[in-house]
Amino acid sequence: MPSGDVLLDVQSVALFREGRTILHDINLSVLAGEIHALLGVNGSGKSSLAYVIMGCEDYHPDAGRILFAGRDISDLPMHERARMGLTLAWQEPARFDGLPIGDYLTLGRPAISRDELWEALHAVALDPATYLPRALDRTLSGGERKRIEPAAVYAMRPRLAILDEPDSGVDVLSFSDIQQLVRRMARSGCAVLLITHRNDMASIADRASVMNAGTIIITGAAEEARRVYTARRG
Numbered sequence: 407m408p409s410g411d412v413l414l415d416v417q418s419v420a421l422f423r424e425g426r427t428i429l430h431d432i433n434l435s436v437l438a439g440e441i442h443a444l445l446g447v448n449g450s451g452k453s454s455l456a457y458v459i460m461g462c463e464d465y466h467p468d469a470g471r472i473l474f475a476g477r478d479i480s481d482l483p484m485h486e487r488a489r490m491g492l493t494l495a496w497q498e499p500a501r502f503d504g505l506p507i508g509d510y511l512t513l514g515r516p517a518i519s520r521d522e523l524w525e526a527l528h529a530v531a532l533d534p535a536t537y538l539p540r541a542l543d544r545t546l547s548g549g550e551r552k553r554i555e556p557a558a559v560y561a562m563r564p565r566l567a568i569l570d571e572p573d574s575g576v577d578v579l580s581f582s583d584i585q586q587l588v589r590r591m592a593r594s595g596c597a598v599l600l601i602t603h604r605n606d607m608a609s610i611a612d613r614a615s616v617m618n619a620g621t622i623i624i625t626g627a628a629e630e631a632r633r634v635y636t637a638r639r640g
């Protein structure tokens with residue numbers, strides 16, 4: 407449940423690249439423990455905003471600042487943001503030929519219990535007995551690899567998990583799998599910024615924001631934001 411405390415506070419952020427405005431005057435807050443959906447059509451700037459928040463190379467904001475747990479993280483490198491509890495689920499996990507999936511899930515939190523490891527794989531609809539010992543290599547299907555990444559994020563128990571289009575691609579998680587995963591994350595105390603272009607996906611959110619042409623046009627109750635998004639899409 408959201409506590410009311412602001413965990414992530416993006417203030418007036420802008421990003422210009424190659425003579426183009428990618429993001430402008432972005433204001434976004436995510437509360438501790440909240441499920442916050444970020445809705446936007448293709449090309450509206452959702453992933454760019456996720457990269458700016460995470461501190462990816464070449465995504466340092468040209469204006470504005472980002473606060474996390476009250477601290478200005480705008481100039482912190484990605485690994486320091488991660489250490490503070492901020493995590494982005496990449497579209498695919500890194501490939502470590504020969505590294506068992508169980509070891510990969512342990513990297514972010516060595517003290518993780520066996521029960522928690524099992525739960526992380528259950529949360530992405532993979533059978534732990536089969537997958538924990540399997541190597542994270544090319545023998546896994548694309549869909550299986552894509553599921554490992556949100557499982558790793560969940561296993562890490564971050565304070566804020568950014569999930570960028572967790573349903574994208576073929577043979578990935580179903581809508582109900584994602585709902586279940588996000589709810590489990592929230593129950594474990596983790597806030598979730600759920601990036602999606604699907605209106606129905608935002609139904610599990612506490613609040614939602616709508617992005618359009620590089621800026622946020624509304625933040626509010628999920629139902630209200632979904633109505634605005636639908637009206638905009640026509």
Ligand SMILES: Nc1ncnc2c1ncn2[C@@H]1O[C@H](COP(=O)(O)OP(=O)(O)OP(=O)(O)O)[C@@H](O)[C@H]1O
Nearest residue numbers: 423424428446447448449450451452453454455603
């Ligand atoms: N580093 C960059 N240099 C130039 N243009 C960029 C850069 N990063 C993003 N863009 C452009 O900014 C726009 C927003 O891209 P972004 O990937 O953030 O949108 P999105 O809402 O996540 O889209 P999608 O839903 O298709 O993933 C796109 O037109 C993209 O081509």
